[in-house]
Amino acid sequence: MKSALITGANRGIGLETAKQLSEQGLFVYVGSRDIKKGKATVEELIGNGFMNVQAIEIDVTKPGSVLSAKNIIEKEQGRLDVLINNAGISGPVPQSALETTTDHYKEVFEVNLYGAIHVIQAFIDLMRKSPEPRIINVSTSVGSLSLQSNPGWPAYDYAKYAVYGSSKAALNMYTVHLAYELRDTPFKVNAVCPGYTKTDFTN
Structure with missing residues (x-):
């Protein structure tokens, strides 16, 4: 049976x-920063009939937590x-490129970029x-440079995510380089955009 780990899966x-x-028959580790959740x-x-699912504690911002999950x-x-690598945060909004502090950038990048890197390198x-x-x-x-630069894009004027968008643009570039480094191996590496989806994240 194949196994999968999903961060931020609660x-x-x-x-x-x-x-x-x-x-689809995989054994799924439901990664959660809060193990109780x-x-x-x-x-x-x-209770709803899903099989082969198990909670696992993993805080992507803490290398010790990531290593513990890997060992389990x-x-x-x-x-x-x-x-x-699903765990992510948007940070406080709106996010102005001129006014948002670097502390807010660091907080978001810690999860959205560095967290993914921590997990990948550990596993x-x-x-x-x-x-x-x-x-x-x-x-x-x-996080698309092309779309964010296109006045014809429906969300072009919805400029509220300077921090979040920057973190995802960086994740996209990291994904491209990771895929390149693993190009001659059995690995397949992708980034995926689920679209504007009805979740707590999008209110």
């Missing part, structure tokens, strides 16, 4: 992804087949044991 897009992967989510999933999965599964050796390893970084069109 709600929103991460939770829906967990449901769909469970339905993660366990409550898994109890609800099991290695002991229980021996490898990891799918890694979905890469475990994923190398999979015959078909997959890494997916959840991104957004708000």
